[in-house]
Amino acid sequence: MEPDQRDIELIARIGQKDAAALRALYSQHNVRLFRFLIRLTGNEALAEETVNATFMKVWLKAETFSGQSSVSTWLFTIARNEALSQLRKRREDPLDEDAAAQIEDESDTQETAVAKQDKGALMRQCIDKLSAAHREIIDLVYYQEMSVAEAAEVLDVPENTVKTRMFHARKQLSEHFRRMGVDRGWP
């Protein structure tokens, strides 16, 4: 059975209050959802709360799943909206590009020597320096491997915005690489 078909059947069973089905759905998606939420919020505790809130919403509202998108996309959409709602309550704006752009990391110089030895470590530092909106799109495309249409649905933006946001995120990533002493030849 294809993964998405299996997920759809689990959602149907969750709608009948089958706890084993919820546990199975959780097992399939909790780790990637959690990691996406860490990228979005930068807060592990909030990410964990949001994962639970997402699955609780699925438990209570499974019958609202329309089947027009994949279950995975639906879960990410719920999780993102839940996280943004929680952040608004805490009066944080995770997607404030201007504020993010003003944050300068003064430890670049000290980190550079170490980072050059490990491209993974360098990438981790560069992703961490991105704005939340850019971390989010990098995660959805490079880690969650979502299509343009899937990412657009999760982010609730036009598909063209997904493409351009990803382009800007990649440019920022290269800029951070350059500041860390690695010129990638672009932009």
Next chain:
Amino acid sequence: MTYEDQIDENVSEAELLLPWYVSGKISDADRKKVEVWLAENPEADAHLQRVTEEMDLAFIVSEQLPRPSRASFDSLMAGVGPGRQQATSGGFAERLWAMLSPRYALAGAAALCLVILAQAAALTMMNVGDRNAEFAVASQDGALVAGQTALVQFAPEATIDQISALLTGLNLTLVDGPKPGGVYVIAATDDAAGTEALNELAGTADLVTFFAEQE
């Protein structure tokens, strides 16, 4: 119009689509656009390589992020309650879930592999470096083992026999992959011997080109 909607007019749509071209999550029409653009712009090959490297590194970095805690899973299931009793219609994996403790249930698909795989799991097919390749593992005695895991990329010239012998000799199990970048998830027993085996694997420089323990 916001900042995010704006783009330099010199940037082609094909260039914007490169990340999806690399991930394979792209329509046939868009794939053709990118292929035409790449053919017309030989210098764009370097850009394609950059995107590929970004995706591989981003994937590895994200795989090293933590997992939700057991307490979180317990809290969710406590909130849900017992629900309706399930008949025996579930598949093997779900019947297994029913007999597992929450300690195992929280860890997701990779951990599910860990608990169902015996140490003598048999690697039946693997193709290092091919993102579309698949592998299969089979439990010989059904023993339930939890463990620690690491992300490993093998050298392109490493053969299946060499890798299989290495993992078997160290009592390690391949449980997932290949992920982007040709990375595999390797599991060890959750004890000092497992840690030592992973350390030894990390030091096998002729066969292992990347190694990172997972939290």
